[in-house]
Amino acid sequence: MAAKKLRRTQLSQEMCERLSRYQITTCQDFLCLSLLELMKVTGQSYYEVQKLLCKVSQACAPKMQTAYEMKLRKSVNPSSAFLSTTLHPLDRVLHGGVPCGSLTEITSPPGCGKTQFCIMLSVLATLPVSMGGLDGAVIYIDTESAFSAERLIEIAANRFPTYFDSDEKLLHMTRSIHLYRELTCCSVLKRIMSLEEEIISKKVRLIIIDSVASVVRKEFDTKLQGNLAERSNFLTRGASVLKYLAEEFSIPV
Amino acid sequence: MQREVGTLPLAPALRARLAAAGFQTAQELLDTGPCGLSKEIGISREEALEALQVVRQECHGHAARTAGGSGTTRKCTALELLEEEQTQGFIITFCSALDNILGGGVQLTKITEICGAPGVGKTQLCMQLAVDVQIPECLGGVAGEAVFIDTEGSFMVDRVVDMAAACVQHCHLIAEAQPEEDHRKALETFSLENILSHIYYFRCRDYTELLAQVYLLPEFLSEHSKVRLVVIDGIAFPFRHDFEDLSLRTRLLNGLAQQLIIIANDHRAAVVLTNQMTTRIGQSQSTLVPALGESWGHAATVRLIFHWDNSQRLATLYKSPSQKESTIAYHITSHGFRDVQPPAVTPSTEGTELNPRKRPRTEEEKQ
Numbered sequence: 001m002a003a004k005k006l007r008r009t010q011l012s013q014e015m016c017e018r019l020s021r022y023q024i025t026t027c028q029d030f031l032c033l034s035l036l037e038l039m040k041v042t043g044q045s046y047y048e049v050q051k052l053l054c055k056v057s058q059a060c061a062p063k064m065q066t067a068y069e070m071k072l073r074k075s076v077n078p079s080s081a082f083l084s085t086t087l088h089p090l091d092r093v094l095h096g097g098v099p100c101g102s103l104t105e106i107t108s109p110p111g112c113g114k115t116q117f118c119i120m121l122s123v124l125a126t127l128p129v130s131m132g133g134l135d136g137a138v139i140y141i142d143t144e145s146a147f148s149a150e151r152l153i154e155i156a157a158n159r160f161p162t163y164f165d166s167d168e169k170l171l172h173m174t175r176s177i178h179l180y181r182e183l184t185c186c187s188v189l190k191r192i193m194s195l196e197e198e199i200i201s202k203k204v205r206l207i208i209i210d211s212v213a214s215v216v217r218k219e220f221d222t223k224l225q226g227n228l229a230e231r232s233n234f235l236t237r238g239a240s241v242l243k244y245l246a247e248e249f250s251i252p253v
Numbered sequence: 254m255q256r257e258v259g260t261l262p263l264a265p266a267l268r269a270r271l272a273a274a275g276f277q278t279a280q281e282l283l284d285t286g287p288c289g290l291s292k293e294i295g296i297s298r299e300e301a302l303e304a305l306q307v308v309r310q311e312c313h314g315h316a317a318r319t320a321g322g323s324g325t326t327r328k329c330t331a332l333e334l335l336e337e338e339q340t341q342g343f344i345i346t347f348c349s350a351l352d353n354i355l356g357g358g359v360q361l362t363k364i365t366e367i368c369g370a371p372g373v374g375k376t377q378l379c380m381q382l383a384v385d386v387q388i389p390e391c392l393g394g395v396a397g398e399a400v401f402i403d404t405e406g407s408f409m410v411d412r413v414v415d416m417a418a419a420c421v422q423h424c425h426l427i428a429e430a431q432p433e434e435d436h437r438k439a440l441e442t443f444s445l446e447n448i449l450s451h452i453y454y455f456r457c458r459d460y461t462e463l464l465a466q467v468y469l470l471p472e473f474l475s476e477h478s479k480v481r482l483v484v485i486d487g488i489a490f491p492f493r494h495d496f497e498d499l500s501l502r503t504r505l506l507n508g509l510a511q512q513l514i515i516i517a518n519d520h521r522a523a524v525v526l527t528n529q530m531t532t533r534i535g536q537s538q539s540t541l542v543p544a545l546g547e548s549w550g551h552a553a554t555v556r557l558i559f560h561w562d563n564s565q566r567l568a569t570l571y572k573s574p575s576q577k578e579s580t581i582a583y584h585i586t587s588h589g590f591r592d593v594q595p596p597a598v599t600p601s602t603e604g605t606e607l608n609p610r611k612r613p614r615t616e617e618e619k620q
Contacts, residue, residue, distance in 0.1 A: 032464075043264050046263075048264075058465075064453050064455055066452060066454065068449035068450040243405075
């Protein structure tokens with residue numbers, strides 16, 4: 001939205017050309033300037049500039065929705081609001097399971113079972129909706145090389161023996177889990193940015209990143225001065241893209 | 254009338270031409286008339302007429318302002334302000350300790366900032382306020398609507414439903430205890446659907462959308478004149494990443510703060526912002542301070558800091574023009590934001606919401 005070109009807003013053609021001479025081509029550039037600067041750049045009077053500001057703002061402001069509409073939308077399909085973890089006490093505490101449309105973070109000391117939990121969630125997501133799953137593909141971004149396909153099949157076969165009774169079903173499940181091994185921060189960020197198209201094409205219903213901390217701690221030593229800012233920069237940028245993906249596609253991350 | 258031409262809000266090119274032609278005051282422009290003006294500086298008659306209309310508007314507006322009429326600058330005596338402040342509404346938070354240290358609740362026409370570490374309850378308080386602002390006047394509320402601008406995506410509708418249901422139940426219990434005609438009438442419209450339909454939710458993904466939304470807010474508020482609360486949940490989040498130019502960030506934040514102050518004053522609304530915490534690394538230790546820097550600290554009138562103390566949540570009033578600094582404990586229950594129940598109270602009395610401690614103001618308001 002921020003990178004929306006001014007050409008696509010309601011501004012006139014000559015105004016856009018004039019602004020592009022000053023290197024102002026997107027809504028972001030336009031809104032970052034103060035009123036006086038805008039007057040100088042557009043050559044318009046104060047009131048005209050305020051009207052232009054309104055037009056550009058309308059082009060990139062978010063839509064309004066009342067809380068009531070949001071509730072109605074949620075109640076229309078309640079089953080898609082959560083991914084049940086099949087651990088009933090946990091589901092009770094989480095009010096239904098891992099929520100769709102927002103980020104969930106799992107932290108623990110090493111060896112407690114985070115990766116096992118993630119593997120189990122991937123199996124659950126590929127199950128059909130009637131069995132409590134999301135009936136979709138899974139994107140698994142692995143930074144520690146801890147994902148084991150054998151363990152995946154073991155969990156699937158032992159947990160749901162009646163469903164995975166044929167090799168074919170197991171094959172189908174494993175084919176819908178897409179594993180990406182990324183070992184540096186840059187590649188993780190690039191992968192996250194490229195996820196949008198993959199989600200649509202592969203009908204992904206769950207994104208797992210295992211784990212964020214390991215790759216960040218490897219690369220950014222907090223004792224060095226500039227690294228703290230770079231590290232938080234990387235983390236917040238990744239977080240905002242993931243939040244956008246989670247909300248846009250209503251999937252758990 | 255003796256206003257200099259350079260200070261008029263005309264287009265810069267036009268101003269340059271007027272200066273080159275030798276015009277110095279607005280009066281000269283008005284005396285020349287549109288035809289003379291167009292001949293002297295070489296612009297069309299329509300443009301000259303437009304410019305003169307702008308000048309006339311400015312001068313008249315200026316004259317009206319100096320006469321003390323309604324304009325952008327208002328003069329009033331401190332006595333009028335005192336009377337205004339005493340009739341000022343507060344938005345209660347359902348936590349009487351917090352209301353007490355704030356002097357009655359979140360004040361209208363002021364900017365309140367809530368800072369805290371993640372998970373301490375800032376968004377919970379914002380959602381609670383969005384429900385509480387709609388309480389009818391006869392029950393101690395301000396009967397307004399709420400605008401919720403979310404930059405972090407932490408607004409959960411189900412949680413608001415829980416809080417709204419608890420609030421409606423609470424009000425019904427009060428109305429039963431003191432049955433009056435206007436109570437019953439007010440409660441007819443105070444239902445779950447109504448509460449939810451009067452919370453206007455905007456989801457801003459980055460600072461450009463946030464800036465655009467704040468520019469459009471005055472128009473939105475004039476259309477929905479009953480809005481008494483504007484919540485911006487997470488003002489720090491879009492400004493903390495992707496910003497290499499810190500001076501641009503400071504400038505944008507200051508502009509944002511000024512616009513919010515204007516909105517709060519013109520529309521008699523309370524503005525509530527939530528901020529994150531950042532670590533300041535000192536000589537020998539590091540402390541948690543509110544994010545966005547020192548200059549942002551001047552933007553808010555009232556500052557609350559939420560923090561933990563061994564699994565007890567505390568709220569500290571850090572900055573306030575009228576109340577003294579103090580700390581209280583609060584609780585987040587399934588009904589929302591509440592006081593910490595004193596240990597003497599048995600669990601069975603948790604349900605009786607007729608506790609006068611929690612609603613001290615109904616009596617005062619009615620007087």
